[in-house]
Amino acid sequence: MTPITHITTALFDFDGVVADTEGQYARYFERLAAIYPPSVPDLAASVRGVTLPEILERFFGAYPADVRREIADGVRQFEQQMDYRFIPGAGEFIREVGARGYKRGLVTSSREEKMRVALERMGLRDAFDAVVTAERVSRGKPDPECYLRAADDLGARPDECVVFEDSIAGIAAGKRAGMRVVGMTTTLPPEEVRKHAPLLLRDFTGIDEALRLL
Numbered sequence: 001m002t003p004i005t006h007i008t009t010a011l012f013d014f015d016g017v018v019a020d021t022e023g024q025y026a027r028y029f030e031r032l033a034a035i036y037p038p039s040v041p042d043l044a045a046s047v048r049g050v051t052l053p054e055i056l057e058r059f060f061g062a063y064p065a066d067v068r069r070e071i072a073d074g075v076r077q078f079e080q081q082m083d084y085r086f087i088p089g090a091g092e093f094i095r096e097v098g099a100r101g102y103k104r105g106l107v108t109s110s111r112e113e114k115m116r117v118a119l120e121r122m123g124l125r126d127a128f129d130a131v132v133t134a135e136r137v138s139r140g141k142p143d144p145e146c147y148l149r150a151a152d153d154l155g156a157r158p159d160e161c162v163v164f165e166d167s168i169a170g171i172a173a174g175k176r177a178g179m180r181v182v183g184m185t186t187t188l189p190p191e192e193v194r195k196h197a198p199l200l201l202r203d204f205t206g207i208d209e210a211l212r213l214l
C-alpha cells in the first residue's frame with residue numbers, strides 16, 4: 001500500500017492567486033493588440049502564465065526587433081505602475097500557512113524586477129521561503145521546471161507540495177511536476193478550471209476551507 005504523503009509545502013502563483021491583477025493585464029493587452037495585432041485572436045487570454053520573452057516570441061515574432069523591444073519596454077513600465085491588490089484573503093492565508101509550519105514558495109512567470117516592487121508594496125517581501133521568477137527558468141509554464149525548482153529550493157519532494165494556480169498553463173505545470181494542484185477560479189469560470197483541476201477554490205476568504213486542501 002502506498003503511504004499517504006504528508007504535505008509540507010505550499011506553492012503560490014502570483015497574478016490571479018496572490019494579487020488581483022489579471023483584469024489589469026487583460027485591459028492592457030487588449031489595448032496593445034489594437035496597436036500591434038498579434039498572431040492570436042485573443043491575446044489577453046493567451047498570455048496568462050506566459051513569460052514576457054515567450055510572449056514576444058510566440059505572439060509578436062513577426063515584428064522587427066525594435067518593435068518587440070518597444071512592446072517589452074511598455075509592459076515593464078506598465079508593471080511598475082500596476083495596482084497590486086490582494087485576492088480576497090490571500091495575505092491572511094499566506095501568513096497562516098507560515099504560522100502552521102508549512103514552507104511557502106512563490107512561483108511566477110513574472111520578472112524579478114516586477115516582483116521586487118509588487119512584494120514590497122503588498123508587505124510580502126519576507127513572506128516566502130523561496131521565489132522562482134522568469135529569470136530562473138529556461139522553459140515557462142506549462143513546463144513543470146518552475147515548480148520543480150521551487151520544490152528543490154525548499155528541500156521538498158514534489159508529492160509534498162500543493163500548488164495554487166489560476167491559469168490553465170500553470171495548472172498543467174503543477175500537475176506535470178507531480179504535485180497536488182488547487183485551481184483558483186479567480187480569473188476563469190469554475191466549469192473551465194474544473195476540466196483541469198479537481199480541487200477548486202474561489203478565493204482565500206474561507207481560511208479553514210483553504211487549509212483543508214493542504
